Amino acid sequence: MRAPLSAVALAATALAFPAVAVAEVKVQAVDGTNVWSQTEVRIKVGETVTWSFAGTATPHNVQGKTPAAWDTFKSEVAVAGPDRSFTFQQPGTYRYICFLHESTMFGDVFVSDETGAPPPPPPPPPLSEQPFANDTPPLTSVEVRDTVVPTLDRVKATRVDRGVRVRFRLSEAGKVTVKLTRGKRVVRTRTVEVAKGTGSLSLRGLKAGSYRVQVSAKDLAGNAAKAASRARVTVRR
16 A cells, blocks of 8 residues: 655655646735836736726726737726636737826736737837936836816717717716706706717607707816807707
8 A cells, every 4th residue: 555645745746746727816906106006027828817907086997908800908097997808719929008098007818829929029118118328317107097178179069860869079988977957957968978089979769849958077087178169059850
C-alpha cells in the first residue's frame, strides 16, 4: 500500500506544477483616481473577464476601444452599475476604457490561444500620450471630472398627425427631455438618451389644441445645458 504524501512533498509538488489559471478575472473600477484595478489582464481563449462597479460613487462604464469589432461591447454609464462580463473566443489584444474617464481608465486584455501562444502586441499609444524632450515639466495625466456644459441648439418643433415632433442638436452624448404644457398643466413628458449630434423625438396621441413645448438636456455626467428651448405648436384633429 502506497504511503500518503507528506506536507513537504505536497508543497514540493505544488511548486513543480503551477496552478492552472482561473477561468474568470475581475477588474474593479476605482473612484478618486478614476482607474481600473488592473490595466493588463492575461487570459486564454474561452475565459471570461468581469468589470465591477460595486461601491463606486462616480459615474463609470466599460466599453471596447480596439480592435474595431470590439467597440460594440459597452455598458451604460451609471453610479455603482451592475457588473459586465465578456467571454473572449478569439486570441488578440483588446483595449477597454471608461467613456467618461478614458485618459486614466483604460487597460488591455491579452487573449492567447489554446496552445498558450502570446497574442499580437497592443496598438501603439496615441501621439498625444507620448512625452517630448522639450516639455517642461514632463507631460502628466490629470483626471478632472467632466464639468463642461453641453450645448443644445437647432431646436425646432413641428406638428405631426395628432402629435408633435421635436428636432435638436446636442454637442455631446446625453439625455434630452421634452415637456408639453397647456396653460399651467403638464400633459406629457418624455426623456430619451441620445448620441452626440442631431436627433429627434415624437410625442403622439395628443388632443387638439395649442401646446407649449419645452426642451432641455443634460450630458452623461449630469451637466445641464445652459437654457431650455421653448416653442408653441398647435395640434389639429
